[in-house]
Each structure stands twice: as C-alpha cells, then as structure tokens.
Amino acid sequence: MxxxxxxxxxxxxxxxxxxxxxxxxxxxxxxxxxxxxxxxxxxxxxxxxxxxxxxxxxxxxxxxxxxxxxxxxxxxxxxxxxxxxxxxxxxxxxxxxxxxxxxxxxxxxxxxxxxxxxxxxxxxxxxxxxxxxxxxxxxxxxxxxxxxxxxxxxxxxxxxxxxxxxxxxxxxxxxxxxxxxxxxxxxxxxxxxxxxxxxxxxxxxxxxxxxxxxxxxxxxxxxxxxxxxxxGDDVLFSFTLESSFDLSRLPFYAILGLFCGFVSLYFTRASDYTESKLQRIGNPFHRLLVGGVILGIFIYIFPSLYGEGYDALMLMLNGHGTEVVNQSLFGNLQMSSFMFPLILLVIMLTKVIAMALTNAAGGIGGVFAPSLFMGGMSGLFFTRTLDLLTGIRMPENNFVLVGMAGVMAGVMHAPLTAIFLIAEITGGYQLLTPLMLTAAISFITIQYFEPHSIYTKKLAERGELITHHKDKAVLSMMKVTDLLETNFKTVFPDATLGEFVKVVASSERNVFPVVDKENNFLGVVFINDIRHILFQQELYHKIFVKDLMFMPDVKVSPDDTMEDVAKLFQQTAHYNIPVIKDGKYLGFVSRANVFSNYRKLLKEFSED
Structure with missing residues (x-):
C-alpha cells in the first residue's frame, strides 16, 4: 500500500x-x-x-x-x-x-x-x-x-x-x-x-x-x-410614508438628532463596558454560561431582542410599535400612559447590553442591525414622549425611520452611510432632508465625546489604526529592518586615536559606532566633534576612543514603527539614529534614506 x-x-x-x-x-x-x-x-x-x-x-x-x-x-x-x-x-x-x-x-x-x-x-x-x-x-x-x-x-x-x-x-x-x-x-x-x-x-x-x-x-x-x-426587487423594509415632509417639523428632527447622538454615546460606551466586564472571566465556557444565561433572561422578558430585531423594526415602521411592548412579559399588564415609553426605554437600554453579551460570550455578529433597532426605538420613544409631555403628535413611522439613520450615523461615525442606507432600504427618499439633518447632528454630538467610532476606538487606543491620511498609510508600509544601513565602521573603546584615524581613512561615513567584542553598543564617535585633533600625531598614542565617544540621546529598535522613527527625526537634529536590539548594535537608519523611501512609496501609493 x-x-x-x-x-x-x-x-x-x-x-x-x-x-x-x-x-x-x-x-x-x-x-x-x-x-x-x-x-x-x-x-x-x-x-x-x-x-x-x-x-x-x-x-x-x-x-x-x-x-x-x-x-x-x-x-x-x-x-x-x-x-x-x-x-x-x-x-x-x-x-x-x-x-x-x-x-x-x-x-x-x-x-x-x-x-x-x-x-x-x-x-x-x-x-x-x-x-x-x-x-x-x-x-x-x-x-x-x-x-x-x-x-x-x-x-x-x-x-x-x-x-x-x-x-x-x-x-x-x-x-x-x-x-x-x-x-x-x-x-x-x-x-x-x-x-x-x-x-x-x-x-x-x-x-x-x-x-x-x-x-x-x-x-x-x-x-x-x-x-x-x-x-427580488422589494426593499428590505417596506415603508409607507405617513405624511410628507413638513418644514415646521424640522426643529423636532434636529432635537431627535441630538437625542440620537446621546443614544449612540450610550451604545458605544455600554457595549465596551459590558464586553470588558464579561471578558474578565478567564474560562471561555464559564464566560459563555454567564453571558448566555443573562442574555436568555433578557430575551425571555423582551422577545424583540431575539436575533437581528428586524421584525420589531418592521412593526415600528408600519405603525404597530405598541406590539413591540405587547410581546414582552409586560404586554398583558394594564399600563398607564407613562408606562409605555418607560418600557421602550428599558428595551433600548437592554438591547445594547444583549448585543455586547452575545459578542463577549463567544457569539459572532455586528452592530449594524442593533444600531438600526436602537435608532427605530429612539424615534418611537421620542414621538411617544413628545406626545405625552406636550400633546404634539408627530408621524411615528417617519421618526422611526429617521431615528435609524441618526443612531447608525453616531455609532459608526458614518453619517453618509446612514443617510443613503436608510433611504435605499426603505425607499424613504422623500425624507432625505430630515435624514441628513438628524444624521449630521447625531454625528456632531457623539464626536464631541468619542472621536473614534465603535469599530476604530480600540484600534486607535492601541495605535493600530490608519486613517485617510496617506502619510500614515505609507509609513506603515515601511520597516526599520528594510532601511537598516550597515556600512558604518565599528571601533573598539580601547582603540587608540592613531588606530581610529586608520579606520576613518577607509570609511565612507562620518559616524563610528563603538562596540565591545560581544557587539554590545557603547556609544558613537562623530568626526565633526574630533576634527581638530585628528592630525595631531603626538596624541595618537595618548587618546583612546573611549575618551572621544558619547552615548546618543536617541536610539531605535528594529521593532519600532516608522511613524515613531519619523517623529524622532522631526524632533531632533540627527541625520543618523542607531538601531539597537537587546543592547546589540545592528546598524543605523538615516534621515535621507527614510524620506527617500517615503517619497518613493508615496508616489506609488498615490498613482492612479
């Protein structure tokens, strides 16, 4: 065989x-x-x-x-x-x-x-x-x-x-x-x-x-x-415009945008907090059990939290928002007029926690659907509360739709995505003006508190995020090891000035790293600093390299990012910086080589 x-x-x-x-x-x-x-x-x-x-x-x-x-x-x-x-x-x-x-x-x-x-x-x-x-x-x-x-x-x-x-x-x-x-x-x-x-x-x-x-x-x-x-060619959420856009309602859409901004802030911070708390449980199966049980309790009480939540959104968009509350354990209770918006608020608060519990417990999913759900609930809560407090009635399904865009714009820091997505999946282009206003105000509001979206926040904290800035993108493509220059003549600290002059004569560079026999980096000698004694032969056997060397104020590691290296060149007057790993000398990176490669890559990166 x-x-x-x-x-x-x-x-x-x-x-x-x-x-x-x-x-x-x-x-x-x-x-x-x-x-x-x-x-x-x-x-x-x-x-x-x-x-x-x-x-x-x-x-x-x-x-x-x-x-x-x-x-x-x-x-x-x-x-x-x-x-x-x-x-x-x-x-x-x-x-x-x-x-x-x-x-x-x-x-x-x-x-x-x-x-x-x-x-x-x-x-x-x-x-x-x-x-x-x-x-x-x-x-x-x-x-x-x-x-x-x-x-x-x-x-x-x-x-x-x-x-x-x-x-x-x-x-x-x-x-x-x-x-x-x-x-x-x-x-x-x-x-x-x-x-x-x-x-x-x-x-x-x-x-x-x-x-x-x-x-x-x-x-x-x-x-x-x-x-x-x-x-088929049906939109994801079939939507019937309850009433056309009325300019007099614009201030209320602006207030909704502000409200959606704070809902987005809660969404981002509550999600991070819940996930971080649950992830402290080291054993993944214990974490699964704790998160899964709490999630099960939430869904048992509020079935609208089950899955993506699109069924609940459909009810709200079609004017049946009351059904979302009626499906819960509180649906059979005699509710006062204040009770309904209160339960809506509780569902909103628990939805984010349910989402975070799902992900932290080991589930796989994203924030798109939860942000749409939260936005729809925000619009419904806003109209019901406004009616309750002031007696002013607003078209519920219009505000549900616009709220979806508001929260998505805030959570994802993507107002244009929210505007066009909601318009496309609902066919709600007639409400483009309030969509734009609410999404913009929501985005401005959360940006004041959170400069990064829910997707980029942790990446930015770890320094692992590239933005639209091409310079950061180009620098991320460069590595210290690729730009390492090793044609610098090394000298020993016990070498005499006469021996050092012989090394200088055969060198192409004006910087001389000083190392011991194990290649440990001890310092550098700059020609410009000792030019006045180079030709004084009477000193050749009296002065040693260890008398001339000094330890440079900046060094880099081969694992450092090129962004950090570029900052060092920008902050200092150095043209060459030594590269050291575990105390051992590896070579130098030069200002000229770094920026020459940067310009070359930038040209390639920018060519269309």
Whole structure:
C-alpha cells in the first residue's frame, strides 16, 4: 500500500503540480503583457462583487431558514422558555465551531478588516471567506442579539484580499479589493449599492479617486444585481410614508438628532463596558454560561431582542410599535400612559447590553442591525414622549425611520452611510432632508465625546489604526529592518586615536559606532566633534576612543514603527539614529534614506 501511494505521488501528483505551476506562470506573464494593473483591478472588482453578493445571499437565507426551522418546528412563541435556552445553545455551537475547527479569533469583523489594512499589509486569512458566515448563522439564528452585516463585510473583504494575493497585486490594489469586497457585501445584503460604496469610503477608509471609484462601482453594482436576481426587487423594509415632509417639523428632527447622538454615546460606551466586564472571566465556557444565561433572561422578558430585531423594526415602521411592548412579559399588564415609553426605554437600554453579551460570550455578529433597532426605538420613544409631555403628535413611522439613520450615523461615525442606507432600504427618499439633518447632528454630538467610532476606538487606543491620511498609510508600509544601513565602521573603546584615524581613512561615513567584542553598543564617535585633533600625531598614542565617544540621546529598535522613527527625526537634529536590539548594535537608519523611501512609496501609493 505504501509503495502504491509513493508511486501515485511521484508519477501523478508531482508532475500535475509542476504542470499547474507552469501554466499559472504562463498566464501571469500573459497578463503582464496584455492587461494593465488598472484593468486587472476592474476585472477583479466584478469578480469580488459577484462572490460577495452571492455570499450575502447565502448568509441571509441561511440565517432566515435556520431561524424559521428553530422557531417553527420547536414551538417557539412569545414568552416561551425556549427563548431562554436558544441563544445559549447558539453561542455554544459557535464557540465549539471556532475553538475546534477555525482555531482563530473571528470576532468584530469590521475591526479585523481595518487592522489588516493598517498592520497586516491588507492580508486576511483564507478561512475568513467562510468562517464568519457559519459562526454568525449559528449565533443569530438561535437568537443572538447581533447583526449579520459585520460578518459578511469580513467575508467580502477576505474574498477581495485573497483574490488580490493570488493575483499578486500591490498593497494599494489589494486594499482597494478589500474595499470592493466590503462594498459588495453591503450592496448585496441590503440591496443598496450606493450605501455600499459610501460605507467603504467612510468606514473602511478607501481614498476616493476615479481609479478607486470604478472598481467600487463595479463591485457594488454586481453584488446588488445578484441580490435583486435571487431575492427580488422589494426593499428590505417596506415603508409607507405617513405624511410628507413638513418644514415646521424640522426643529423636532434636529432635537431627535441630538437625542440620537446621546443614544449612540450610550451604545458605544455600554457595549465596551459590558464586553470588558464579561471578558474578565478567564474560562471561555464559564464566560459563555454567564453571558448566555443573562442574555436568555433578557430575551425571555423582551422577545424583540431575539436575533437581528428586524421584525420589531418592521412593526415600528408600519405603525404597530405598541406590539413591540405587547410581546414582552409586560404586554398583558394594564399600563398607564407613562408606562409605555418607560418600557421602550428599558428595551433600548437592554438591547445594547444583549448585543455586547452575545459578542463577549463567544457569539459572532455586528452592530449594524442593533444600531438600526436602537435608532427605530429612539424615534418611537421620542414621538411617544413628545406626545405625552406636550400633546404634539408627530408621524411615528417617519421618526422611526429617521431615528435609524441618526443612531447608525453616531455609532459608526458614518453619517453618509446612514443617510443613503436608510433611504435605499426603505425607499424613504422623500425624507432625505430630515435624514441628513438628524444624521449630521447625531454625528456632531457623539464626536464631541468619542472621536473614534465603535469599530476604530480600540484600534486607535492601541495605535493600530490608519486613517485617510496617506502619510500614515505609507509609513506603515515601511520597516526599520528594510532601511537598516550597515556600512558604518565599528571601533573598539580601547582603540587608540592613531588606530581610529586608520579606520576613518577607509570609511565612507562620518559616524563610528563603538562596540565591545560581544557587539554590545557603547556609544558613537562623530568626526565633526574630533576634527581638530585628528592630525595631531603626538596624541595618537595618548587618546583612546573611549575618551572621544558619547552615548546618543536617541536610539531605535528594529521593532519600532516608522511613524515613531519619523517623529524622532522631526524632533531632533540627527541625520543618523542607531538601531539597537537587546543592547546589540545592528546598524543605523538615516534621515535621507527614510524620506527617500517615503517619497518613493508615496508616489506609488498615490498613482492612479
């Protein structure tokens, strides 16, 4: 048997592999001759859009039918005790899948994408093309209080990254393909191509030029066409305009924007606080049990917290917001007029905690759907409270819709994404003016307290975030080890001035690192500092290098970022800085070499 397998390997597998590599090399060379990089990225943009849109459809349908199977065939209903156990089971299945099959952290998908762009050369692992889809299906279908959008964005971005890696495109084009994947994912899952493009520009932070816009357009259009083909042309939330936009209501939309800004602030900080508290539990299964039980209690009391919450949003948009409260354990109570908005407020407060518990306990999902849910609840709470306190009645479903944009704009720090997404998924373009006003005020409000979005906050705290600033993006592509210069002549501290002069005569540099026999860095000698004694031969045997050297005030490590190195050059007058690791001398980085490479990369990064 062994000999048969050995013959099979040598006679079939090895020649087949060699043949595939030879053909692939021929295809690559043909591509380089016939297809420009820009044309290749456009073609790959269409492919990425197709695959991302298809992935969004698969995820959407998988979540829907799994959820329907669980809730229908096992007798789920409001206040059923199965609501208590179901999220725990779903998160347990998710944890087992990740722990024993994937063996990698796949939580917080959009933050993972931003980290890959910032710190991992825009490379995402191949398993990200499917792992988040499976994990989020298990989490959401069983009742985890999160959305499917972040996992599908990670999936689309990973498709773009890995196609770019296979095609051997540059970092710049691989980053653009990640953006194409994100745009295709949003366009596919929401049937909202404009929102997909704007999301990529605002959140994924792809610079907008004609060279980047065309692939993004192609990807978003392809994904949305695939979505329309398989899912029909209905919008995600059917919405009937209760009353047309009235200019007299504009001040109330402005107040709603302010309110949504503070709701967004609560959303961000309560989510961070809850996750950090639960993650202090070291054992993942203990953490799962604690988080899953608390989540189950919340969902048992408020069934509208189950899953993404889109059913509750549909009720609110169609003027049946009372049903959201009636589904809860409080639905059968005789409620005073003050009780209804109070219960709405409690549901809003617990939704964020339920979302954070789901993620911290080990579930996989994002903040898209929870932010839309919170926005809809904010609009409903605002209108009911306004009516209760002042007797002024506002069109409920209009304010629910606008509130969705307000909270999304604040939580994600993406007002344009919120405006266009809500307009596209509801067909609510008639309310574009209040959408814009509320989203803008919400964004301004939260930005005063939180300069970074829920996606970027922790990355920014760890210094792992690249923004739209090209200089940071370029510096992140440079490494100290790549710019290390080693043509500096080293000298020993016990060398005489005469011996040092001989070293100077054979050196091209004017800086001389001083090391011992174990290559430990002891200091440097600058020619300019000792030029006045170099030719005094009577001192050649009296003065030693240790009398001339000094320890420089700044040093860098090969692990330091180029941003830190650039700051040192900016803050000091040094032209060369020694590179030291564990006390050992490695070489120097020079101001001229750093900025020469910076200009070269900036030119490549900026070319369209």
């Amino acid at each position: 062994y000999n048969t397998l050995k013959l099979y390997r040598f006679n079939i597998l090895i020649p087949l592999r060699a043949n595939i590599l030879r053909n692939w090399d021929y295809i690559r060379k043909w591509r380089l001759r016939k297809i420009s990089d820009r044309q290749l990225v456009n073609i790959l943009g269409v492919i990425v859009g197709f695959l991302s849109g298809l992935s969004a459809i698969i995820l959407k349908n998988t979540v829907y039918y799994t959820h329907a199977f669980i809730t229908s065939d096992f007798g789920f209903g409001n206040n059923s005790f199965l609501l208590f156990f179901s999220p725990l089971i779903g998160i347990l299945l998710t944890v087992l899948f990740i722990r024993y099959f994937i063996k990698d952290d796949i939580s917080h998908g959009i933050s993972k994408v931003l980290y890959a762009i910032s710190k991992n050369n825009s490379l995402l692992k191949p398993h990200n093309t499917f792992s988040s889809m499976i994990a989020s299906t298990l989490t959401i279908a069983f009742g985890g209080s999160v959305g499917a959008e972040a996992p599908i964005v990670l999936t689309g971005a990973s498709i773009g990254s890995n196609l770019g890696r296979i095609a051997k495109v540059s970092y710049k084009h691989r980053t653009l393909l990640i953006g194409c994947g994100a745009a295709g994912a949003i366009a596919g899952i929401f049937k909202a191509p404009i929102a997909g493009i704007v999301f990529t520009i605002e959140v994924i932070m792809i610079d907008l030029t004609m060279a980047t816009l065309i692939p993004l357009l192609l990807s978003a259009i392809t994904a949305s066409v695939i979505s329309f083909f398989f899912l």
